[in-house]
Structures are given as structure tokens and as C-alpha cells.
Amino acid sequence: MANTTTDKAKMADATPLTAMGVIAPAVGWLIPGAGHMIQKRWIRGVLLFISIVTLFLLGLAMQGRIYKANGGDILDILGFVGDVGAGALYILTVAQDWGQGAIAFATADYGTKFMIVAGLLNFIAMADAYHIAIGKKK
Amino acid sequence: MTITLNHFSAALVFSIFASIVFGITHRDNTRDMVRYGLYCFAMFLGGVFVAGWAMWLLRR
Numbered sequence: 001m002a003n004t005t006t007d008k009a010k011m012a013d014a015t016p017l018t019a020m021g022v023i024a025p026a027v028g029w030l031i032p033g034a035g036h037m038i039q040k041r042w043i044r045g046v047l048l049f050i051s052i053v054t055l056f057l058l059g060l061a062m063q064g065r066i067y068k069a070n071g072g073d074i075l076d077i078l079g080f081v082g083d084v085g086a087g088a089l090y091i092l093t094v095a096q097d098w099g100q101g102a103i104a105f106a107t108a109d110y111g112t113k114f115m116i117v118a119g120l121l122n123f124i125a126m127a128d129a130y131h132i133a134i135g136k137k138k
Numbered sequence: 139m140t141i142t143l144n145h146f147s148a149a150l151v152f153s154i155f156a157s158i159v160f161g162i163t164h165r166d167n168t169r170d171m172v173r174y175g176l177y178c179f180a181m182f183l184g185g186v187f188v189a190g191w192a193m194w195l196l197r198r
Contacts, residue, residue: 048159048163051155051156052159062141062143107148124159128162138166
């Protein structure tokens with residue numbers, strides 16, 4: 001027989017899905033830090049924006065390679081997943097055909113990793129924006 | 139425009155920005171964010187030195 005007290009406790013712990021809980025991470029994906037800014041966490045949002053955008057742009061400037069959607073080996077797929085986390089930066093880079101990579105430059109490999117990490121850090125920022133939206137964090 | 143960073147500079151820049159993001163996203167109040175960010179920065183940079191010396195030992 002089901003334990004109704006336990007079920008009620010579990011339902012009380014579940015957080016209701018709010019509009020901001022969807023909008024904040026979505027906006028935060030598109031523009032790094034924007035998910036925090038729309039919730040009036042201005043300083044955090046600006047710092048996240050500066051950090052993630054700078055990492056990505058430095059990666060491009062170091063002639064790093066951008067990964068596009070592919071069905072190749074696991075590392076290429078993971079590279080794509082990381083890159084796509086940068087949101088509008090990724091969309092713009094692919095649209096402009098930047099990020100072709102340059103084998104001739106030794107630092108191009110660093111640049112590739114910078115862009116992947118920028119995307120992954122933005123995923124973390126999105127999760128943080130979501131937690132703020134649902135009240136799990138101040 | 140091409141930027142060329144040596145390995146240490148690249149690691150330093152990475153550490154700074156990753157630490158800022160970690161500090162903001164992993165702690166609740168400003169003081170804790172700053173402290174955790176500095177801790178992460180120290181770990182990143184310390185890791186670079188430790189890994190560098192470990193590789194030197196291996197090569198030796």
C-alpha cells in the first residue's frame with residue numbers, strides 16, 4: 001500500500017515549473033549571462049557575459065576550430081556539444097564560417113579548447129540561472 | 139586578427155575566467171563567491187605547475 005505521507009513530502013519538494021524557469025536558461029543560453037540579468041542579478045550577469053564571451057572570442061582569435069553537427073567520432077560530437085553551449089556566439093560563428101582552425105598555428109588547439117570550455121561554462125551559467133528562477137538560490 | 143599565447147598565458151587566462159564563472163555559479167553570497175573563485179584559481183594554476191613538473195619528471 002502506498003505511503004501517502006512520503007508521497008506528499010515528495011510532492012512538496014517538487015518545484016513548480018514557472019515561466020522564468022524556462023525563459024531564464026533559454027535566454028542565458030542565447031546570450032551568456034542574460035539569464036541572470038533578466039532576474040536583476042546584474043553584476044553576476046555582466047561578469048558571466050564578459051568571462052564566457054572573452055574565452056570564446058580568444059578561442060576564435062587563436063584560430064581555433066569550431067565543431068559543427070556531425071556523426072563522427074565521440075570527440076567530435078563532444079566538441080560540438082561544447083561549442084553549441086555558447087549560444088548566439090556559436091550561431092554567429094557558423095553563419096560567418098569562422099572557426100575553420102589552422103593546423104599551422106600551435107595555439108590553434110588552445111583556441112579550440114577555449115571555445116568548447118566557453119560553451120560548457122555557459123551550460124553551468126544556464127543551470128545557475130534556472131536555480132535562481134525556481135528560488136533554489138538567491 | 140590572430141592572437142598567439144604561450145602555454146602558460148593560455149592556462150592563466152583560462153584559469154581567470156573559469157574561476158570567475160565557478161565562483162559565481164557555485165556559491166550563494168558575494169563573499170563566498172569571491173573566496174571560492176580565488177580558491178578555484180589557485181587550484182587551476184597550482185595544477186598547471188604540478189602537471190608541468192610531473193611531466194618534466196616523467197621525461198627525465
